[in-house]
Amino acid sequence: MMAAMETDGLKSVRMYLTPPSHWVSCALESRELLTICLKKLKSSLTKVHLVDAGFIWTEPHSRRIKVKLTIQKEVQPGCVLQQVVVVEFVVVSQTCDECHRRNAKDFWRAVVQLRQQTTHKKTFFYLEQLILKHGMHNEALRIKENNDGLDFYFAAKQQARKLVDFLLAIVPCRYKMSEKLISHDIHNNTYNYKHSFSVEIVPVCKDEVVCLPRKLAQSLGNVNQLCVCTRVTSSIHLIDPATLLVAEVSGSLFWHQPFMSLCSATKLHQFVVLDVEVEKDESSVAGGGAKSRKHLLASVWVQRAHELGSSIQLHTRSHLGHLLQPGDIVLGFDLANANLNNKDFDDLKLHNQPDVILVKKFYNRQRRRNRRNWHLKRLEMEGESKDKDDVQFEDFEEDLEEDEILRKNINIYSDPGRARIDSDVDEDTPMITLAEMLQSLQLEQGAEMLTEFHFSKGLVVYPRIGDRLDVVCPRTEYTPSSRPLEYYKLYLVQERQAELCSTLHDSHLLLTCSRPQQEVKYTVKFQEVSPHLFGLEFKRRKNYYVISTSIGTLEGLDNRMGGACQTLGMKLVMKVGQDPNDPNLGTPPRTSPRGTIPPRHRTLNTHAAENEKPVDGGGARTTPQLAPQVALIVGVASGAVLFMVFVILLVLAVLRCRRRRGKTKHASAPPLPSLTGGTTPVSCSGGGSLGSGPGSGSTTGSMHHHHLHHHPLGALVSSPKHQTMTGGAGGTEPSDIIIPLRAGDGPGAGYCPHYEKVSGDYGHPVYIVQEIPPQSPSVYYKV
Numbered sequence: 016m017m018a019a020m021e022t023d024g025l026k027s028v029r030m031y032l033t034p035p036s037h038w039v040s041c042a043l044e045s046r047e048l049l050t051i052c053l054k055k056l057k058s059s060l061t062k063v064h065l066v067d068a069g070f071i072w073t074e075p076h077s078r079r080i081k082v083k084l085t086i087q088k089e090v091q092p093g094c095v096l097q098q099v100v101v102v103e104f105v106v107v108s109q110t111c112d113e114c115h116r117r118n119a120k121d122f123w124r125a126v127v128q129l130r131q132q133t134t135h136k137k138t139f140f141y142l143e144q145l146i147l148k149h150g151m152h153n154e155a156l157r158i159k160e161n162n163d164g165l166d167f168y169f170a171a172k173q174q175a176r177k178l179v180d181f182l183l184a185i186v187p188c189r190y191k192m193s194e195k196l197i198s199h200d201i202h203n204n205t206y207n208y209k210h211s212f213s214v215e216i217v218p219v220c221k222d223e224v225v226c227l228p229r230k231l232a233q234s235l236g237n238v239n240q241l242c243v244c245t246r247v248t249s250s251i252h253l254i255d256p257a258t259l260l261v262a263e264v265s266g267s268l269f270w271h272q273p274f275m276s277l278c279s280a281t282k283l284h285q286f287v288v289l290d291v292e293v294e295k296d297e298s299s300v301a302g303g304g305a306k307s308r309k310h311l312l313a314s315v316w317v318q319r320a321h322e323l324g325s326s327i328q329l330h331t332r333s334h335l336g337h338l339l340q341p342g343d344i345v346l347g348f349d350l351a352n353a354n355l356n357n358k359d360f361d362d363l364k365l366h367n368q369p370d371v372i373l374v375k376k377f378y379n380r381q382r383r384r385n386r387r388n389w390h391l392k393r394l395e396m397e398g399e400s401k402d403k404d405d406v407q408f409e410d411f412e413e414d415l416e417e418d419e420i421l422r423k424n425i426n427i428y429s430d431p432g433r434a435r436i437d438s439d440v441d442e443d444t445p446m447i448t449l450a451e452m453l454q455s456l457q458l459e460q461g462a463e464m465l466t467e468f469h470f471s472k473g474l475v476v477y478p479r480i481g482d483r484l485d486v487v488c489p490r491t492e493y494t495p496s497s498r499p500l501e502y503y504k505l506y507l508v509q510e511r512q513a514e515l516c517s518t519l520h521d522s523h524l525l526l527t528c529s530r531p532q533q534e535v536k537y538t539v540k541f542q543e544v545s546p547h548l549f550g551l552e553f554k555r556r557k558n559y560y561v562i563s564t565s566i567g568t569l570e571g572l573d574n575r576m577g578g579a580c581q582t583l584g585m586k587l588v589m590k591v592g593q594d595p596n597d598p599n600l601g602t603p604p605r606t607s608p609r610g611t612i613p614p615r616h617r618t619l620n621t622h623a624a625e626n627e628k629p630v631d632g633g634g635a636r637t638t639p640q641l642a643p644q645v646a647l648i649v650g651v652a653s654g655a656v657l658f659m660v661f662v663i664l665l666v667l668a669v670l671r672c673r674r675r676r677g678k679t680k681h682a683s684a685p686p687l688p689s690l691t692g693g694t695t696p697v698s699c700s701g702g703g704s705l706g707s708g709p710g711s712g713s714t715t716g717s718m719h720h721h722h723l724h725h726h727p728l729g730a731l732v733s734s735p736k737h738q739t740m741t742g743g744a745g746g747t748e749p750s751d752i753i754i755p756l757r758a759g760d761g762p763g764a765g766y767c768p769h770y771e772k773v774s775g776d777y778g779h780p781v782y783i784v785q786e787i788p789p790q791s792p793s794v795y796y797k798v
Contacts, residue, residue: 029106031051032109033054038111043075045569049082052080052082052102053068062088063087064086065085066087066097068082068083068084069082070082071101079106080103080104081101081103081104083100085097085100086100122170123168123170124171124208124210125169125174125175125209126166126167126175126211126212127166127175127182127212127214128166128211128212129142129165129166129182129214130164130215130216131216131217135280136408136411137220137221137222137247137407137410137411137414138186138220138247139164139165140407141411141425142182142185143393144391144424145424145425147393147394148425149181154169154174154177155178156168156170159396160396161398165396175210175212182214185249186216186247187216187247187266188217189266189270190212190213191212191213192210192211193211194209194210195209196208197209217251218275219244219251219274219276220244221247222243222245222374223244223277223278224241224243224244224276224374225243225253226241226275226277226357226360227242228272235253235262236262236304238253239255239257241255241256241363241369242255242262249266250264250265251269254307255334256373257369259306259307259310259312260305260306261304261305262304275357277355278353280410283347283374284319284320284347284348284349285345285377286345287319287342287343287345288315288316288317288344289316289318290316290341291316291341292314293336307334310336311335313332313335313339314330315331315332317347317371320344329370331347331373333373335373335376339373343376343377344377345373345374345375345376345377346374346376347372347373347374348374350369375417378413380409383413383416386444386446389429389430390428391412391425391427472584473587474586476590477593477594479591479592480542480555480592481541481542483540484538485536486505486526486538486539487534487537488503488530488534488535488536491532499568501531501568502567502568502571502572503527503565503567503585504528504565504573505524505527506523506525506561506562506564507523507560508522508560508562512560513560516576516578516580516581517576525537539589554591554592555591556591556592557591558589558590559589559591560586560589562585563579563585564576564580565578565579566578566579567579
């Protein structure tokens with residue numbers, strides 16, 4: 016019996032249970048399914064030897080799986096019995112625990128509730144872009160939008176904790192964790208909890224006017240209590256519009272001394288600038304904080320937009336002196352007509368309360384909208400309030416155009432569908448340049464910005480030398496309600512193969528997307544020279560093609576004709592170093608300037624520039640494919656190196672063998688010289704002969720005489736092993752060093768030589784010749 020769960024929309028792929036609670040996605044007659052079947056027979060196969068295993072075809076709807084096993088067992092010594100056995104498995108439908116929880120609306124295990132008590136969602140929009148950039152939403156089961164925040168639902172507590180840590184690092188916030196008991200198993204003593212993380216962001220947004228507590232303002236460098244929030248990142252950035260002093264308030268400092276905003280960005284009024292007078296920069300006082308270098312302090316006279324033409328004028332000091340000109344419209348907070356309920360503001364003295372605080376310059380929204388040719392990605396959320404969010408999101412886009420630092424951490428993408436209209440636009444209108452979009456695009460999305468898609472040609476990209484292109488097989492968590500899993504193989508092919516959607520010839524496998532449980536990424540680096548032997552190399556003004564001929568299922572993963580390339584247009588054309596606006600791009604020559612390139616060195620793209628010079632005469636390195644001649648050269652070189660090593664070892668072995676033979680022949684050369692100086696045989700009394708030990712028989716050893724002319728002690732280096740010297744310590748070995756202690760003629764001529772080995776553990780053995788007087792055979796006196 017096998018527990019299985021069918022996937023929605025594809026009966027041939029099921030999820031099979033591997034005890035105790037793990038589900039594996041397997042296709043019929045796959046290797047993974049055979050592994051599961053054999054594991055269920057593990058206890059039955061302990062006494063036999065499994066030789067072969069395979070499937071027998073059955074009707075897919077029969078819920079029967081037949082496996083043919085070939086087993087062997089030794090019944091007698093030297094006698095092995097082999098038999099073929101067919102095992103039938105019955106597939107039983109079962110619902111996994113995750114499906115049970117999903118059907119019971121109980122599928123999530125942790126939730127992150129992100130809240131901010133403000134009327135504007137600029138901070139949430141900034142968070143949304145950072146979450147998209149870093150992929151923190153990939154593990155979320157569901158994202159739900161509320162009036163005052165977002166809810167992220169996860170299947171595990173660790174995933175929710177990861178998002179909370181990410182939020183603590185990018186915005187000033189704090190959190191509380193709680194848990195709710197869902198069930199309890201008294202037998203196993205296990206508990207089932209649901210965890211909730213309540214994250215609260217500081218209630219201050221960009222372009223809001225705040226009133227700081229007096230002690231906090233003094234600790235920040237004696238700034239005024241009335242400040243303008245210029246940016247909210249990992250801390251709150253404030254500026255004093257009257258002195259240009261800047262300060263940063265961290266999250267921990269804010270929660271220790273909290274403050275509220277006096278006016279949000281939605282309550283700003285329009286003022287018309289009448290006159291601007293730039294003030295001189297005053298020197299810093301003792302204890303003062305840092306001043307902003309991007310702003311200019313000025314005295315500004317303004318008038319309310321609805322009171323234009325009257326004699327009522329307002330004067331204030333502003334940090335927008337570098338932007339404002341007479342006649343401009345500026346947004347500000349009218350303190351003179353505001354009804355505020357704030358304790359810190361009530362404690363301010365009247366002379367410290369200006370009539371108006373200018374926040375930002377106002378630009379024509381319709382003109383900016385017509386000129387905007389870029390867009391941002393958005394999260395897929397439930398319960399969105401479209402009308403209100405669209406207006407606030409447009410305000411956030413305007414903030415990105417005005418603040419270069421704020422958009423540095425955000426991915427901005429070109430929008431080919433928006434036609435840019437440059438007519439009747441102010442020159443000082445802030446905008447995002449194409450260079451900035453290319454920079455952010457190069458870091459994250461490779462060549463996605465300059466892209467075109469045609470069903471017949473596929474996706475066409477225009478990368479440059481030095482760019483990187485990431486091809487990603489995304490990680491997919493399978494659920495019964497999700498789409499069927501897809502499997503693909505990507506090949507780098509020639510232009511002709513891309514047109515035919517074929518990978519039968521001249522194809523190089525780049526990436527296999529066959530593991531949906533984990534993310535697989537292949538990075539293509541566009542470089543002209545690769546430091547690696549098998550690295551990909553690209554040339555300017557060349558076209559390279561990547562296609563997939565897989566069907567999309569696990570069974571059709573190895574399909575080599577048609578497939579997704581033909582049905583879905585799954586092609587990628589990389590036009591390296593080319594300009595999409597070049598009018599000569601469509602008609603490049605198809606031949607090399609110096610003639611036809613040999614087939615082995617032909618590049619993937621047959622379109623070559625007329626004025627491009629070939630590389631190394633034949634363009635051998637103009638293709639990113641792994642050329643077969645490279646592998647052949649490597650194989651030949653490796654074989655030659657191995658052959659040379661074998662020859663060297665053989666020569667060393669022959670030399671060593673000849674050396675040993677030479678030593679053996681040298682041992683039979685001149686015998687040991689006579690110590691008596693004559694040719695008469697010498698016989699030692701006591702029943703022993705030369706070189707004999709105790710108890711040996713009487714043997715006469717004849718020794719030839721050699722005169723020693725060149726050494727004062729009569730030393731002679733020879734091979735003294737003589738065939739007549741046998742037994743005891745009288746034996747010697749080849750290449751031994753013999754030192755006679757007495758000359759042949761003299762008072763010691765009657766002494767008998769005795770050989771004793773004193774060393775020989777390392778190197779050649781060493782013997783000392785000792786002359787012993789003729790006494791008892793068992794008594795020796797060493798000299």
